[in-house]
Structure formats: C-alpha cells, structure tokens
Amino acid sequence: MTTESVTTNPWREGTTRVAPSVLAGIGAFAAVGVYVLVSSISLGLWTSLGPGPGLFPFAMGAVLAAMALLWLLQELRNPSETAAGVDRGLVIAVVASLVILAAVMDMLGFQLSMFAFLLYHLKIRGRRTWVSSLIIAVAGSFGAFYAFNYGLNVALPVSALPFLNAIGL
Structure with a gap:
C-alpha cells in the first residue's frame, strides 16, 4: 500500500x-x-x-x-510529492510494543519496561550497535526516571514486584 x-x-x-x-x-x-x-x-x-x-x-x-x-x-x-510506501511490519511492531509496554509498566515499573522498549527499537528494529543502543536505552529509561522523579518531582511508576522495588526499580 x-x-x-x-x-x-x-x-x-x-x-x-x-x-x-x-x-x-x-x-x-x-x-x-x-x-x-x-x-x-x-x-x-x-x-x-x-x-x-x-x-x-x-x-x-x-x-x-x-x-x-x-x-x-x-x-x-504546493502539494508534496509522492511518498514512499508504509512499512506495515514497522507499524505493527511499534503498536504491539507500545501495547506490551503499557501492559507491563505497572508490574515492572517505568525504568525496566522503558529500557526493554528502547533496547528493542534501537537494537532490533533500528539495527544500532550494542554500545549505542545500551547508552541511549539507559539514558532514556533510568535517566528519564531520575529526571522526572527528582528533578521535576513527577512520580513515574515503580515495580510492583517486591524484589525489584527493594532495589529501587
């Protein structure tokens, strides 16, 4: 299409x-x-x-x-030129991963679920190197969590699992 x-x-x-x-x-x-x-x-x-x-x-x-x-x-x-076709696989992957992210956010917390979400999109879908994927995923998940929680005083979900919650995740 x-x-x-x-x-x-x-x-x-x-x-x-x-x-x-x-x-x-x-x-x-x-x-x-x-x-x-x-x-x-x-x-x-x-x-x-x-x-x-x-x-x-x-x-x-x-x-x-x-x-x-x-x-x-x-x-x-000035109408824009013909656009390239839409990659349905990419659209399905993004929507499915967002649904999974929303489903596991309360159980795993923001940090781990966002880390997995970003790592999936950067490494698997985006084919970035492991180093850049890990750096961006850590900054986008753990960095954003601390920036919101401690910098802006906006609480993001923490893990509902006791052993993860005990270590601050």
Whole structure:
C-alpha cells in the first residue's frame, strides 16, 4: 500500500490536488489542537498568582491548530510529492510494543519496561550497535526516571514486584 500526497485529476490533465490521506492528517491535527485549546479554558488560563493550569495546554493547542492551518496552506499551494510506501511490519511492531509496554509498566515499573522498549527499537528494529543502543536505552529509561522523579518531582511508576522495588526499580 502506498500513500500518495499528490493525486492527479483525470479530467484536467496536469493539475494536482492534495490527497485525501493528507487532508485527513491535517484535519486530525487541527481537531486535536482545537479540542486542547477549548478544553484548557475550563482549567483557567490565569490565577491571582500568575499563569493558571490551563495556560500551557492552551498555548500548545493554539500552536498545534496554527501548524495544521499552515500545513494546509502549504499543501494547497504546493502539494508534496509522492511518498514512499508504509512499512506495515514497522507499524505493527511499534503498536504491539507500545501495547506490551503499557501492559507491563505497572508490574515492572517505568525504568525496566522503558529500557526493554528502547533496547528493542534501537537494537532490533533500528539495527544500532550494542554500545549505542545500551547508552541511549539507559539514558532514556533510568535517566528519564531520575529526571522526572527528582528533578521535576513527577512520580513515574515503580515495580510492583517486591524484589525489584527493594532495589529501587
């Protein structure tokens, strides 16, 4: 299956239009942006102490909606060329690994489950060297865990298994 960004109109030779799949992507980004924008207003954009909890989501929703609009204008002005086919094996592998990650996160904790997820994608799917795969997986799992837990004070899940929890995983 190939996804094309440009399709030709058989009735008007030489003209191009934006492919429906590209319009669907633009519409999805615009819809998410507008939803976040509208939903964040109920959180409160400003408080007596300063920025409220809805200010950042409001800004991100506005940026996402604006980017979707710019993407639409860019595609209408100059539709992009034919894209390469989608590797279904890659899509299935990513979705399956995300489902597995979500399933084992509570049992193994963030550090081990994210380490295994990253190592799989870097070494097996991405065919990186063992050294670079291990360095990136350690930084992306253990490094992110400590950055969030101790730097940002945001708790990420720890292992539910007592022997892993006892050693801080």
